[in-house]
Amino acid sequence: MRHLSLRDFRTRGTSALKGLPAGETVLLSGQKGPAYFLVPVQGDVVTEDLELRRAMAKASLRESWRIAEASGLDQLSDEAIQALARQAREARKKAAKLR
DSSP, X not given: OEEEEHXXXXXXXXXXXXXXXXXXXXXXXXXXXXXXXXXXXXXXXHHXXXXXXXXXXXXXXXXXXXXXXXXXXXXXXXXXHHHHHHHHHHHHHHHHHHO
16 A cells, blocks of 8 residues: 555645556545545445445544543443443433423
8 A cells, every 4th residue: 555645645636646556545644644545446346335335434433432532431331331321212212202
């Protein structure tokens, strides 16, 4: 996988990609680190789409972990998580009865 600065890609567009091998995934990085993947579509589009969705799901999961760590939620026990889920279900039931 090749790396390219996000700034180069924004300013030069496709000409910034010309020196890279065809068909290779490119990681665009900004000042805060990796930002985007450019994934070329080749062959079976369905498989490519599945791989892209999997990568997006992993990125979303990493973001959720980061948010959980920042808020301290990663320290909750299973019992505490179950208690929060029960409270949310009960609140939803009460709100549905009020409608």
